[in-house]
Amino acid sequence: MTGSVLVLSRRVCAAVPSPALISLALTHVSRSIIRHLANGRARAPGILTPCRTVASTPKAGARSEESSQSGQQEQEPRRTGAAVRVAASILAAWLALNAGLEVGGLDEWLAGLRTGKPLNEVRFVPYIVTSREQVSPTAFILTVKPKFALDRPDTSPSGRLLSVLFPRLQFPHTSHNNRAILEKAWDHGLWSVEIKQPQIQVARDYTPLPAPSREAEQHDLHFGHLRFLIRRMDGGEVSTYLSRLQVGDTVELRGPHLGFDVRARLGSSDKVVFLAGGTGIAxxxxxARAVLDTETNPHNNNRKPSVSILWANRHRADCPGIPSPQGTQPVDISSSSNAITSLLEQMKARYGDSLHYTSTVDDENARVTPPDILRAAGSSSPPAGTRTLWSIPFFSSSPSLPTTVPDRTSSNTTTCKYHSVSTLISSPGRDEPTPQNHCACAGAFPGKNLLMVSGPEGFISAFSGPKRWGEGLELQGPVGGMAASLREADPAFWEKWLVLKL
Ligand SMILES: Cc1cc2nc3c(=O)[nH]c(=O)nc-3n(C[C@H](O)[C@H](O)[C@H](O)COP(=O)(O)OP(=O)(O)OC[C@H]3O[C@@H](n4cnc5c(N)ncnc54)[C@H](O)[C@@H]3O)c2cc1C
Structure with a gap:
């Protein structure tokens, strides 16, 4: 019954969805209520009214008896009238409320005032899936927006007034609170958010993709949009749940969780080589955005840093059209791009020669090899001895290879929290945002080139050695795998590099 009234009232209001109607209805309701209350107050016993004063005189008392008899008769229609007015008021309020729901997003306002907190590291907040795009048979892009933020800027006088009057209250009608949080996260560079699987209450980290252009970035910031590249893992709890979400579904997010401060670690050095396995591309x-965006990177000054991405995939469908590290074009050009390769192309157009990327595909028996890494790192000629590394199989952590490399950095970097290799071993991979000029190094190497590795556990282990657990945290651990072998072969060259495992 209530449902059908709701539907009916919504339909009625949808037919005439005018703000004027709402204010008219609200005015009517408030007037009726005030009138009704005034009547009630006049009749209430014990309240000093002119009638009571009149009733205290004997003459008037006689009249009073008379009038009380006729009054009882009069009261019946008056009561009926009051009941009708109350019912009408309730109906009008109900209609006004539903009109508000229809035209003003009032439901979002009301619900948002209760739960519309901005993205934060403590509590999960609801987001809505706004689009879902399949990228390859196993990977897809989910775009989400805060559930309690309207899909348009609230520039109305009332919206502005509320923000001015109650600056500390989280009004869901603007995404300004989210904006500041997201700007800080993007400014930091590397960050992720947790997404929760509600049935089993388990959450996993996912990495927001940057926007392709500055305009798109501003748009996303304004509306709090986030985009994720997600791979559905067979038997994976959260990725399978996410793969089933449809547009309009609610999903809960917590964060942002900041990762390494890439720019502080790069300092005045200028090379980043990024080994990305699968969704490690995010x-x-x-x-790339953090390092190459000249407008937002205060460290860039007169330098021209470069980011070279070596992207390893299992299937060509994940990276159509991307050439191999040797420059060869893919044989299968049946589909020339997907959403991620388009994003790469757009970022290339934005950053020019500073951004370089290649891909290898397991299905095509292609692997990222040590020469690929050396070339990307700008090592002109591999020193003698590294030839034995050429045959390191992908995804293996051969026990014959050294798994740790001594810290041979110059003494002035051993105490710097950003550039000391020994400190990095026990780092959980998160850097607190700090003001500029926070590097404690002095002398020749204020900053280091970065060899960064991101992807599935086996991928990280093969290229840089496994992470390790300590005090309940996942720590970097010593450098191992292929990176350790490269270092061993040419310590002088790699002394200027840090290996970061993501
Ligand atoms: C900082 C960070 C950022 C990340 N960013 C992204 C991102 O942008 N995109 C992305 O796709 N991923 C990202 N990840 C990985 C992501 O967090 C999840 O780890 C991933 O989605 C798998 O989670 P899941 O719950 O689906 O799988 P899980 O349930 O954790 O399972 C993982 C794998 O283990 C197998 N498995 C599970 N249980 C068992 C068992 N009992 N026996 C044998 N095998 C088992 C599953 O089959 C599956 O293959 C990120 C991780 C981190 C730490």
């Missing part, structure tokens, strides 16, 4: 793109 942090690679965040890194």
């Amino acid at each position: 942090p690679a793109l965040q890194t």
Whole structure:
């Protein structure tokens, strides 16, 4: 019954969805209520009214008896009238409310005032899936927006007034609170958010993709939009749940969780080589944005840093059209791009020669090899001895290879929290945002080139050694795998590099 009244009232209001109607109805309701209350107050016992004063005189008392008899008769229609007015008021309020729901997003306002907190690191907040795009048979892009933020800027006088009057209250009608939080996260560079699987209450981290252009970035910031590249893992709890979400579904997010401060670690050095396995491309793109965006990177000055991404995939469908590290074009050009390769192309158009990327595909028996890494790092000629590394199989952590490399950095970097290799070993991979000029290094190497590795656990282990657990945290651990072998072969060259595992 209530449902059908709701539907009916919504339909009625949808037919005449005018703000004037709402204000008219609200005015009517408030007037009726005030009138009704005034009547009630006049009749209430114990309240000093002119009638009571009149009733205290004997003459008037006689009249009073008379009038009380006729009054009882009069009261019946008056009561009926009051009941009708109350019912009409309730109906009008109900209609006004539903009109508000229809035209003003009032439901979002009301619900948002209760739960419309901006993205934060403590509590999960609801987001809505606004689009879902399949990228390859196993990977897809989910775009989400805060559930309690309207899909348009609230520039109305009332919206502005509320923000001015109650600046500390989280009004869901603007995404300004989210904006400041997201700007800080993008400014930091590397960051992720947790997404929760509600049935089993388990959350996993996912990395927001940067926007392709400055305009798109502003748009996303304004509306709090976030985009994720997600791979559905067979048997994976959260990725399978996410793969089933449809447009309009609610999903809960917590964060942002800041990762390495890439720019502080790069300092005045200028090379980043990023080994990305599968969805590891998302942090690679965040890194490219953080390092190459000249407007937002205060460290760039007169330098021209470069980011070179070596992207390893299992299937060509994940990276159509991307050439191999040797420059060869893919044989299968049946589909020339997907959403991620388009994003790469757009970022290339934005950053020019500073951004370089290649891909290898397991299905085509192609692997990222040590020469690929050396070329990307700008090592002109591999020193003798590294030839034995050429045959390192992909995804293996051969026990014959050294798994740790001693810290041979110059003494002035051993105490710097950003550039000391020994400090990095026990780092959980998060840097607190700090003001500029926070590097404690002095002398020749204020900053280091970065060899960054992101992808599935086996990928990270093969290229840079496994992470390790300590004090309940996942720590970097010593450098191992292929990176350790490269270092061993040419310590002088790699002394100017840090290896970061993501
Ligand atoms: C900082 C960070 C950022 C990340 N960003 C992204 C991103 O942008 N995109 C993305 O797709 N991923 C990202 N990840 C990975 C992501 O967090 C999840 O780890 C991933 O989606 C798998 O989670 P899941 O719950 O689906 O799988 P899980 O349930 O954790 O399972 C993982 C794998 O283990 C297997 N498995 C599970 N249980 C068992 C068992 N009992 N026995 C044998 N095998 C088992 C599953 O089959 C599956 O293959 C990120 C991770 C981190 C730490």
